[in-house]
Amino acid sequence: MRPLKSWSLRAKLNIGLALMFLTITVTGTFTLIMVKQNLGATEEVTRHVTPMALASLRILGGLEHSQAALRGWMLLGDPQFRTERRTAIEQEILPALAQLKTQTATPSNPLNPPAADLARIEQLLTDALAHQQAIEDIAWTPDNIPAVQLLTEQAAPLSSILSNSLTHLIDLERHRETNASHGELPFILAHAQGSANNAAANLRDYLLTGENRYHQAWSEEWMRNQTRSQELLLLDFLMSEEQQQIFETYLNARQQFSLLAGKLLELRGRPDWNIANHWMATRAAPVIAQLTPLLHGLVKQQTDFLHSTIAAIQNNSRELTWTACLLISIAFCFTIGFSHQVILSVVNPLTQIRQTMDRIQQTGDLSEPITLLFDSRDEIGLLVNAFNRMAAELRRTTISKNAVENILGSMNDALAVLDPAGCITDVNPAMARWLGYNEGELLGIEFSHLVTLEPNS
Structure with missing residues (x-):
């Protein structure tokens, strides 16, 4: 390779510009490659990862919304909660499920869950919504609490017969001609009526609340009524024929009520005494418990991929920054070196030529030639050499100004x-x-x- 000093000025300028263009091209190409990689990763996140994660989260949120609305309906019976549950299904769960199916149907999505997992999610979601609907339908119907239904349909009429029979007996006794032997009968009838009414009230409260204090009060009042009924049975000879018939009706109703009360207590003690609550615990909740980990797994998968993508983008950005800084530094150093070379090769020689010509014009002194800082064989070097030869020739053939003045x-x-x-x-x-x-x-x-x-x- 020829030494740099032997290159022409045009060659030096062309090579310098070519190297600068090459540096800019390499920097731009590397930048475009890294930016394209980042754009691809960003597009992957935007098109697949984020929508799938959001769809999974919307299904989870919709299920929680639907469950909360269902519990509100079960507790308060406000129709607004039924509307809220339908809103959660129609505006949150079903659109999110459709979006999830659309995303997983995209062949280019590298994070598509297995088809079996998606089918299981859809089946569990369908089962959960069906169980919720069944719970909503039965929650405020007589069939929801069999014990209360039995209390309303059978026990309450029998309780009315007990109370009315004793009231009638008391009224008849009040209008009879009584003697000293009848003095205890009205007192026993009144106590029997009070204990029967209190027992029925405590039984109803226990069936509705399940609190043991009502169960204990029911037992005590019913035993007290049992004692008073046995006392009345011993004193039935003091009753009139009409009173005895009414008392017989009372005893029959009491026997039926006692048997029915045992059945009511047995129903209330069963796990499914409240069918809506029982179905919520044994049907809807287990299905949702199976569905939730699957959806959380999808969210975690998308989140992990999102984090790794962000880390890759950040790493690419750091590499791009460092590489760009390196290339810019190289270009800067090259520019400084090239500028210095241009100054040495072009500007300094031209300045020397101008100064020498000014000196010759002012003094006519041709004795001092132009000396370059380094040996250059380009056009500027040739120009300087030609000027020095011209000055030497003029010095040889021209009389100096001082000589002319002396002559x-x-x-x-x-x-x-x-x-x-x-x-x-x-x-x-x-x-x-x-x-x-x-x-x-x-x-x-x-x-x-x-x-x-x-x-x-």
């Missing part, structure tokens, strides 16, 4: 130098003496004017 000063003949306008630009001492002026006084005067004048004596 003119030693001449005895008068001599004047005129410009094209006829004005004196220089005179020798002989001319100045002949005209009777100083040399400086004659400069710039028209010579034709001087020759018409008589010389000064």
Whole structure:
């Protein structure tokens, strides 16, 4: 390879520009590659990861919304909760499920869950919504709590018979002619009526609340009524025939109520005493418990991929930053070096040529040649060498200004130098003496004017 000093100026400039263009091209190409990678990762997140994660989260949120609305309906019976549950299904769960199916149907999605998992999610979701609907339908119907239904349909009428029978017996006893032996009968009837009413009230409260204090109160009041009923049975001979018939009706109703109360207590003690609550715990909740981990698994998968993608984008950005800084630094250093080379090769020699020409113009001194800071064989070097040769040739063939002035000063003949306008630009001492002026006084005067004048004596 030829040394740099032997290259032409055009070659140096072309190579410098080519290297600068190459540096810019490499920097731009690397930047475009890294940006394209980041855009691809971002598009993957935007098109697949984020929608799938959001769809899974919307299904989970919709299920929680639906469950909360269902519990509100079960507790309060407000129709607004049924509307809320339908809203959760129609606006949250079903659209999210459709979006999830659309995303997983995209072949280019690398995070598609197995078809079996998606089918299981859809089946569990269908089962959960069906169980919720069944719970909603039965929650506020008589069939929801069999014990309360039995209490309303059978126990309550029997309780009314007990209370009405005792009331009738008391009224009949009040209008009878009584004697001392009848004095205890109204008291026992009143106590029997009070204990029967209290027992029925505590039984109802226990069936509705399940609190043991009501169960204990029911047992105590019913035992008290049992005692009073046995006392009345021993005193039935004091009753009139009409009273005995009413008392017989009371005893039959009491026997039926006692058997029915045992059945009511047995129903209330069963796990499914409240069918809606039982179905919620044994049907809807287990299905949702199976569905939730699957959806959380999808969310975690998408989240992990999102985190890894973000980390890759950040790593690419760091690499891009460092590489761009490196290439820019290289380009900067090259630019500085190239500029310095241009200054040494072009600007400095041209400045030396201009300064030398100014010196020659002012002094006529051709003795000092132009010396370059380094040996250059390009166009500038050739120009400097040519200028030095020209100066040497002029120095060899040209008389110096001082020599000319010495010759003119030693001449005895008068001599004047005129410009094209006829004005004196220089005179020798002989001319100045002949005209009777100083040399400086004659400069710039028209010579034709001087020759018409008589010389000064």
